[in-house]
Amino acid sequence: xxxxxxxxxxxxxxxxxxxxxGAAPGHRSGMVRDLxxxxxxxxPAFLRGFxxxxxxxxxxxxxxxxxVRKELKIKYKDSVLGxxxxxxxxxxxxxxxxxxxxxxxxxxxxxxxxxxxxxxGLLAWALFTDIIGGCTGTIISNAGLVKKVYFxxxxxxxxxxxxxxxxxxxxxxxxxxAYVVTWHPPTFSTDLLLVPLAVLVMVFFAFxxxxxxxxxxxxxxxxxxxxxxxxxLWFWMTPIVYDWTKVHNKMVCQGGNSLAxxxxxxxxxxxxxxxxxxxxxxxxxxxxHLIHVFQIYLANPMANVVLAFQRALWPGxxxxxxxxxxxxxxxxxxxxVLLGVCVVLVWxxxxxxxxxxxxFAQEL
Amino acid sequence: xxxxxSVAGSPTVIRINDVSKRFKIYKDKSLKERVVNFRRSxxxxxxxxxxxxxxAEVGAGETLGLIGANGSGKSTLLKIIGxxxxxxxxxxERRGRLAALLELGAGFHGDLTGRxxxxxxxxxxxxxxKQIDRYFDEIVDFSGIEEFIDTQVKFYSSGMYxxxxxxxxxxxxxxxxxxxxxxxxxxxxxxxxxxxxIKQFQREGRTxxxxxxxxxxxxxxxxxxxxxxxxxxxxxGTPIDAIRAFRDQYDEQELADSQLLEEHGRLECLSPxxxxxxxxxxxxxxxxGDGLAIEYDVRSHKPTDDWDAGVQITNxxxxxxxxVNTRLMDITLPPIDGRRxxxxxxxxxxxxxxxxxxTVAVHPRxxxxxxxxxxxxSFKVYSDTEDDGVIYMRPKFDLLPD
Numbered sequence: 001x002x003x004x005x006x007x008x009x010x011x012x013x014x015x016x017x018x019x020x021x022g023a024a025p026g027h028r029s030g031m032v033r034d035l036x037x038x039x040x041x042x043x044p045a046f047l048r049g050f051x052x053x054x055x056x057x058x059x060x061x062x063x064x065x066x067x068v069r070k071e072l073k074i075k076y077k078d079s080v081l082g083x084x085x086x087x088x089x090x091x092x093x094x095x096x097x098x099x100x101x102x103x104x105x106x107x108x109x110x111x112x113x114x115x116x117x118x119x120x121g122l123l124a125w126a127l128f129t130d131i132i133g134g135c136t137g138t139i140i141s142n143a144g145l146v147k148k149v150y151f152x153x154x155x156x157x158x159x160x161x162x163x164x165x166x167x168x169x170x171x172x173x174x175x176x177x178a179y180v181v182t183w184h185p186p187t188f189s190t191d192l193l194l195v196p197l198a199v200l201v202m203v204f205f206a207f208x209x210x211x212x213x214x215x216x217x218x219x220x221x222x223x224x225x226x227x228x229x230x231x232x233l234w235f236w237m238t239p240i241v242y243d244w245t246k247v248h249n250k251m252v253c254q255g256g257n258s259l260a261x262x263x264x265x266x267x268x269x270x271x272x273x274x275x276x277x278x279x280x281x282x283x284x285x286x287x288x289h290l291i292h293v294f295q296i297y298l299a300n301p302m303a304n305v306v307l308a309f310q311r312a313l314w315p316g317x318x319x320x321x322x323x324x325x326x327x328x329x330x331x332x333x334x335x336x337v338l339l340g341v342c343v344v345l346v347w348x349x350x351x352x353x354x355x356x357x358x359x360f361a362q363e364l
Numbered sequence: 365x366x367x368x369x370s371v372a373g374s375p376t377v378i379r380i381n382d383v384s385k386r387f388k389i390y391k392d393k394s395l396k397e398r399v400v401n402f403r404r405s406x407x408x409x410x411x412x413x414x415x416x417x418x419x420a421e422v423g424a425g426e427t428l429g430l431i432g433a434n435g436s437g438k439s440t441l442l443k444i445i446g447x448x449x450x451x452x453x454x455x456x457e458r459r460g461r462l463a464a465l466l467e468l469g470a471g472f473h474g475d476l477t478g479r480x481x482x483x484x485x486x487x488x489x490x491x492x493x494k495q496i497d498r499y500f501d502e503i504v505d506f507s508g509i510e511e512f513i514d515t516q517v518k519f520y521s522s523g524m525y526x527x528x529x530x531x532x533x534x535x536x537x538x539x540x541x542x543x544x545x546x547x548x549x550x551x552x553x554x555x556x557x558x559x560x561x562i563k564q565f566q567r568e569g570r571t572x573x574x575x576x577x578x579x580x581x582x583x584x585x586x587x588x589x590x591x592x593x594x595x596x597x598x599x600x601g602t603p604i605d606a607i608r609a610f611r612d613q614y615d616e617q618e619l620a621d622s623q624l625l626e627e628h629g630r631l632e633c634l635s636p637x638x639x640x641x642x643x644x645x646x647x648x649x650x651x652x653g654d655g656l657a658i659e660y661d662v663r664s665h666k667p668t669d670d671w672d673a674g675v676q677i678t679n680x681x682x683x684x685x686x687x688v689n690t691r692l693m694d695i696t697l698p699p700i701d702g703r704r705x706x707x708x709x710x711x712x713x714x715x716x717x718x719x720x721x722x723t724v725a726v727h728p729r730x731x732x733x734x735x736x737x738x739x740x741x742s743f744k745v746y747s748d749t750e751d752d753g754v755i756y757m758r759p760k761f762d763l764l765p766d
Contacts, residue, residue, distance in 0.1 A: 037379070039457050040445065040447045062492055063488060066483055066487045066488075066493075069484075073476060073480065074475045074476065077516075078475065144467075145470060145471055145488070147448065148466045148467045149464060149488050149489070150447040150448050150464060359450065361449050
């Protein structure tokens with residue numbers, strides 16, 4: 001019936017647009033003709049599919065910038081101190097730990113520039129937890145967008161990484177402030193190159209974990225709480241508020257030299273230098289099976305990152321008193337290997353994420 | 365298909381290929397529940413097919429409407445086209461840039477100012493920062509809320525919020541536009557603005573797919589309509605065909621509902637309401653201008669002289685097309701004791717094509733009515749022409765010479 005009317009050309013008012021502007025569509029459809037036909041949300045092949053996603057994310061880089069800006073802006077919106085909270089949080093932790101562990105437990109007596117020592121570790125740790133914690137909740141907290149708009153979902157965790165990194169840079173300023181106050185900047189050496197390398201390792205590692213956790217959290221809300229607890233454990237598994245030699249002494253020297261270990265707990269003043277290159281001298285027992293456990297402890301990527309931070313950014317480690325606590329193993333190689341592993345982890349994590357993301361909109 | 369917008373030979377922009385979507389409905393969500401119910405969790409999952417084997421193609425410059433009752437799968441299909449949901453089976457192909465207006469201001473964050481939200485939301489919809497810079501004044505101008513642009517949007521009224529969101533949305537420049545009932549909100553001027561913008565998009569040859577409950581919009585805007593019913597494509601054809609099928613479906617339900625009749629008061633209207641032509645033959649099909657008679661019986665439980673009888677004709681939107689009763693006609697009815705038949709005869713019903721419903725009621729001269737039968741019967745008006753509105757009044761058309 002509709003055709004009758006149209007051939008007579010007496011269309012009702014509502015459709016006059018159609019007749020009046022007939023020429024335009026040809027123009028636009030001509031342009032469309034040149035575009036490729038693309039499969040929408042095709043099931044991703046497990047092995048391939050990473051590169052296209054990277055290209056996709058790159059195409060949306062401006063949106064990523066906007067999302068990072070949003071993350072930063074809303075975090076401390078309506079708070080009087082605003083961005084100062086970014087600095088206050090690690091400073092407060094610094095204060096607590098330096099009193100509790102430095103003064104009460106007496107570590108500050110042994111470790112020179114204990115404040116800077118603590119802060120370098122806390123700095124790295126804050127970036128790590130910001131990324132992991134943020135990524136875990138990001139898909140859920142952006143449910144409104146996930147359900148209503150399409151863009152690569154990887155942008156959500158990536159925006160968390162971006163925002164966390166900017167916070168990290170701000171917190172770095174505090175460290176520079178500390179150098180000015182103590183008038184003792186870190187030595188200018190190749191060790192400084194450990195910092196960008198360690199940051200890269202940490203960002204890749206945290207991003208890989210964050211991708212998987214964020215995706216799984218959509219299906220199992222328990223993940224969020226699990227992450228909280230695990231991070232707490234992880235914090236104490238990482239030599240941030242204590243020095244790595246404590247673990248080393250306890251594990252490697254325990255069998256044959258329990259006296260040293262016991263005394264080690266009380267303080268290092270009475271002991272010959274342990275750790276770094278001189279550790280063999282201090283540790284007479286080497287065929288202890290616990291040495292493997294120590295290797296596992298050191299395999300923790302965050303331990304490597306923190307040790308690298310301490311080595312590069314803690315000038316106290318260069319003093320004679322500080323040298324026992326300064327890890328002189330080959331961090332460049334360790335971090336290089338970790339970087340390679342973490343890149344592979346990111347790839348695997350992204351593939352898992354890609355598999356999971358198809359159902360995000362309906363699970364939220 | 366309207367002339368000039370012919371899409372014959374125009375390239376296919378969206379191809380929906382045998383798409384099905386299954387939702388699994390789990391009743392447990394936490395780890396504990398899943399572990400505890402691990403064995404049974406498979407049984408606890410219920411399958412729900414939101415879409416079944418849907419295939420369709422949309423050509424460049426075409427406007428496709430998706431209609432259907434709530435839960436028929438319209439929005440699911442739209443989200444699959446938009447890539448927000450993944451189909452369980454089948455696939456969708458498309459070309460060109462796509463913008464989905466599934467919800468105005470979906471990307472708005474209450475804690476950000478209007479300005480910040482414009483930038484965020486526009487980039488979510490696919491504009492580059494450069495483009496946003498260029499359009500920014502225009503967007504603010506269109507929204508009409510210059511004064512508040514640096515205020516956080518959580519302080520906006522809902523009207524301001526929607527206006528700003530819409531202003532952003534219409535400035536995106538997509539090949540394909542998906543619209544989900546966005547047009548159904550806001551006040552009248554706003555709705556008109558939306559309509560104008562959609563029509564402009566059509567003139568520019570963009571492909572539009574939209575979900576709506578407003579059949580008027582379907583008539584006005586669509587080249588083709590797909591009607592879905594519980595995930596199946598019921599109709600894929602002209603707007604007229606689809607609207608007809610849609611109304612038929614509604615019709616069955618309406619009549620079923622009206623069977624619940626209450627018995628109270630002194631008088632009662634009796635079902636069925638009879639619809640006749642002027643010769644007294646029952647029919648439910650009319651043409652604009654045909655004569656129509658409505659008859660129904662009234663029964664009294666107690667004799668009374670305080671009564672009036674009325675009739676009302678409504679259209680599918682529940683808009684009263686005409687209503688009258690004996691009091692309004694200045695007719696005094698004789699006392700009733702027992703059963704009487706009421707007849708209203710119309711010489712002509714100048715109404716446009718569509719489905720119409722009849723409500724009858726008896727009531728006292730003053731006070732609450734005795735009884736009514738809501739939408740107790742329906743009839744259809746068919747016309748050879750396509751018209752908009754309610755009253756059929758075909759004008760003569762002349763193009764006056766210069």
